[in-house]
Every structure is written in C-alpha cells, then in structure tokens.
Amino acid sequence: MFAPTPDRFATRDQLLSMSGLAFVEAILDGELPPPPIAKLLNYHLTEVGSGRVVFAGTPMVDHCNPMGTVHGGWYGTLLDSCMACAVMTGVPQGSFYTTLEYKVNLVRGIPLGTEIMAEGRVQHSGRSTGVAEGWIRGAVDGKLYATGSTTCLIMAG
Structure with missing residues (x-):
C-alpha cells in the first residue's frame, strides 16, 4: 500500500493551519509540494486568486485512449483540479474539501x-458546500475544448 511521504504531500497540520487560499498559494509558490498526479498528467498551477484557479497543461501520447485521442479522464482530472482548487480558496482555516460530484462536457478533441489552460471559478462558497464551474481552453488561441461543474463538500478538520 502507498504511504504518503512528507516530500510528496503537505501534512495534515500544514493543511489545517492555513486558509484554503493560503494553502493553494503555498503550492503555487513552491512552499508546499504539488499533487503527484499533476506530474503524471503533465499539468501545473499557474494562477491563484480568491475564487479562481488556473492550471496549464499539455496532453501527451501517454494520456491517450486506445483510439489515439486524449482520454476523457485527462479532461476530467484537469477540470476537477481547477474547479475544486477554486473552491478551496474559499475554505476557512481548520477546514478542507472533497469533491462530491463533477460533470464534464467535452466540446472537441485537444x-x-x-x-x-484549465480555469475554475467559484459560483457559491458556503459553510458546508462549494460550487464551481470550469473550462479548458487553448493557451494560444482560446479555443474551447471542455466545460465542467462541481459541488464540493467542506469539512472541519
């Protein structure tokens, strides 16, 4: 079984000691490690603000399905990451989130x-839930590739 190591994840104490915005900013600034899945799927955090997060990424051959096109899970993971991290920016110190559900609409193949660029924006940030929307666009031309929505559960640590 995989055991988290301090160099791969923030500790629970680190997570709970700061607001969600400060936590995501610390990942952007390199003070806390990025999630390992970001390396595997070739994406990284580029912008963080209150209620907004942006990731940049590039799908490669390793991210293809058997037909040789970008797997829908790649789109889903990028959207889940940007939308849920946008929700995290509104989570108070001592709390954290988990994704309850998300929906992805693929518009065209990447x-x-x-x-x-995968951008997530908060639509609602409450005590127990957060709702966000997101989209994936071409970094150069702004072409829309996918949209998404999520609901996250906010929990006290």
Whole structure:
C-alpha cells in the first residue's frame, strides 16, 4: 500500500493551519509540494486568486485512449483540479474539501501537444458546500475544448 511521504504531500497540520487560499498559494509558490498526479498528467498551477484557479497543461501520447485521442479522464482530472482548487480558496482555516460530484462536457478533441489552460471559478462558497464551474481552453488561441461543474463538500478538520 502507498504511504504518503512528507516530500510528496503537505501534512495534515500544514493543511489545517492555513486558509484554503493560503494553502493553494503555498503550492503555487513552491512552499508546499504539488499533487503527484499533476506530474503524471503533465499539468501545473499557474494562477491563484480568491475564487479562481488556473492550471496549464499539455496532453501527451501517454494520456491517450486506445483510439489515439486524449482520454476523457485527462479532461476530467484537469477540470476537477481547477474547479475544486477554486473552491478551496474559499475554505476557512481548520477546514478542507472533497469533491462530491463533477460533470464534464467535452466540446472537441485537444490535439496532442497543445498547451491548454484549465480555469475554475467559484459560483457559491458556503459553510458546508462549494460550487464551481470550469473550462479548458487553448493557451494560444482560446479555443474551447471542455466545460465542467462541481459541488464540493467542506469539512472541519
């Protein structure tokens, strides 16, 4: 079984000692490690603000389905990451979130090697839930590739 190590994840104490916004900013600034899945799927955090998060990424051959196109899970993971992290920016110190559900709409296929931006924006941030929307666009041309929505559960630590 995989055991988290301090160099791969923030500790629970680190997570609960700061607001959600400060936590996501610490990942952006390199003070806390990014999630390991970001390396595996070739994306990284580029912008963080209150209620808004942006990731940049580029799908590669390793992210393809058997038909040779970008797997829908790649789109879903990028959208889940940007939307849920946007919700995290509104989570108070001592709390954290988990995704309850998310929906993805693929608009068109992303050509391999195309850099994209995945942006998440909060629509509602409450005591127990957060709702956000997101989209994936081409970094150069702004072409829309996918949209999404999420509901996250906010929990006290």
